[in-house]
Amino acid sequence: MAIDLWLKLNRTVPHGHLSFARSRYTGTRAGPGAVALPASVLAALLATQPPLRAQPLPPPPSRGAPLQTVLFLELVVNERASGQIVQVLLRGGHYYVGAAALQALGVRTGTAPEADVAVDQIAGVTMVYDSIGQRLRITVPPDWLPAQTLGADELQRPFTAMSSTGALLNYDLYANRADHGAAQTSLLTEQRVFGPWGSLSNTGVYRHASRGDEQGYLRYDTRFTHADTDRVRSTTAGDLIAAPLSWGSAVRLGGLQVARNFGVRPDLVTYPLPRFSGQAAVPSAVDLFINGYRAGSESVEPGPFTLNTVPYINGAGEASVVTTDALGRQVVTTVPFYVANTLLKKGIDDYSLSLGALRRSYGRKNFDYGPPATSGAYRFGFSDALTLEGRAEAAPSLAVVGAGALRALGAAGVLNAALSRSQMHGASGSRLNLGYQYNGRHFGFGAQHTARSGAYADLTNYDTAGLRLSRHSSQVNTSFSMGDAGAIAAGYFDVQGADRQRTRLVSMSYSKPVGRQAFFSVNLNKAVGQRDLSLQFQLTFALDDRSMVSLTTVRDRDNTTAQVNYSRTPPTDGGFGWNLAYANNGSSGNYSQASGTWRTAVTQLHAGAYAQGRASATWFGANGSVVLMDGRVFPANRINDAFVLVSTNGVPNVPIRYENQVIGRTDAAGHMLVPGVPGFYPARIDVDVLELPDHMQIVQSSQRLTVRSGSGALLRFDIQKTLAARITLVDGQGRPLPVGWQVQHVQSGQNAVVGWDGLVYFEGLKAHNELLVRGPGNIACRVNFPIVADQPQVLRIGPLTCRPDAVAQTALADFKRLPGALPIWRH
Structure with a gap:
């Protein structure tokens, strides 16, 4: 003990300076920590120490040294x-x-x-x-702390857009026959082939008439389209529309187009949304209210914060930011805002470039193209309040350039202006566009004016002999919302043609809900400077979610018409709907109509008849789609955009949910077509596992996917048939095995526990099966049994006798024969 104590002291006490009462305080007072040793121990230690040398003591602490x-x-x-x-x-x-x-x-x-x-x-x-x-x-102070941004400028990046390889045929058949024997039939079709590489489509109509020259097939558009979600753009080859700006004019071309397409990324918000900032002194909850409605809630740490969780809104409004701390104290900040979806966020651009030949005689000739032409447009968000625009067009002997801008005036609306210059065949012209737009909760106002000089030209009248554009056009519209008292809207339109003829029109409307099931409206249209006047009164009753009755009275300069209409829309999942109408047209004769629509899972049929005076006619129509995918043909209702083909690995009659709504069941081959899925929308599709048979297993019952616009995607759910059984196990005396014994399926390695009455459950069984049972005290037994592979449900097997395992029993017998071995188990 003395040596051990010496070693401990030797690590802390310098040689030649023996101090066994060392203070751990830096102040002037001595504190605890002194070590007291007996004299004999000290003597023994000193005997082993080197000779001590005199050392000066440390200086005492000064009187002014702080504690x-x-x-x-x-x-x-x-x-x-x-x-x-x-x-x-x-x-x-x-x-x-x-x-x-x-x-x-x-x-x-x-x-x-x-x-x-x-x-x-x-x-x-x-x-x-x-x-x-x-x-x-x-x-x-809160402004010392790091700033926080709540929410994000864009939604979660969507899933990778999918497209399987397949083909689609859309059709719309219409046939009518008049009472004097004239008949005509038309079949509008779209043929579409799609895959991961894009979509190739062709549209046209086949016409047949008992009289007239409009016979045969007429082609409309043929184009190839590819969408690039990473670059947010689309490439189109074939018949296309040159995408103009709001102050430009659209034209049809046959050629190539590369354009920004924000539709492939619906998660992007391209226009600036307001941001609301504040400060939190302590951890708090922040609630955002837009026009009195709660739009979001976030938790914030102390410090300044900025809210980016504003929903997609447009127009003027009022936002309230409510900050609530842990003690319930609230700070409310209310600010007005204005959102314009015509603007671009700072740094975002939009563009379109089209090259090709002008399309002629569209809707009258199959292939008629004119001179080469090009059209381009570009927009750029210079700031959240200013968007710059530019456009250019060119053709032989034609050049058009223009520049414009949209400017947000704070909460007072948006002002737009643009100026274009053209030169065609040596003649120069100009076009000026000015406008203003304001949309509020209770009031809206808009005004647009366009002025063209006489020599102004662009691609719209470049290849059209004798077509001259209007000289001036103006329109003003306004609206007032008065809550339960109704809403008023008014508009003024003024157009002066190239021949200087002027047309002016004033329109006014008033609408008001009547109770919960009715709606009343009155509309007035008046041509300024002429006797033309139209006044309409309408009262609409909603009988239920699908049925509606409307009463309408129209008064114009020469006649008064009264009409009653009763309609019932067919259910979306299939059923019958109809429309009945009767009108008293005065001198032109009474009008009556009856039509019906029958919607099924594979097509929609409609037929009807109408009569006016002594003339009458009947008509019939059908529309739908036919899809070729996964080696099979699937009829369906008309598919205008994208669709999903669900496969359940050959399992029939499986309920399928689309966005949490059951929309049908798989057919005998385990397929179901889901039409009407929006392109690039992250759709969720589920299998209703509650209705799956017990002998069926599925690894993933819910999937979310994004389908390319104009395409289809094959979505597979891996549903497997499995052999399952409830097995009753007994011992050699026919008694159920005790609860809690461990059971292993030898072929699959699955483990289970014996339940009441000796029951045990296993899935994934084989044609020949073996169970190994283990109990306390090294008890072991085995069970062997066969199963017919084509069993349609969970089997009940047993009782099966669990026979002692030979290997385990031999080892146990050897152990018992050992000298002095004690009994360790009983059976």
């Missing part, structure tokens, strides 16, 4: 626990902390990081020492 206490505390800044335990020196009544630790939490110390700072001496900072919680609570 210092070391604390280890957690820093809490603005009621937010940092989780950091730091050394705090209590000296002279002040609390000193390393500047680096404070600066990392947003506290502005004004010193070097390696310095110690008295927290309670920093200007603008308050501090409380929490002795019970061992915390140092620091409160700083």
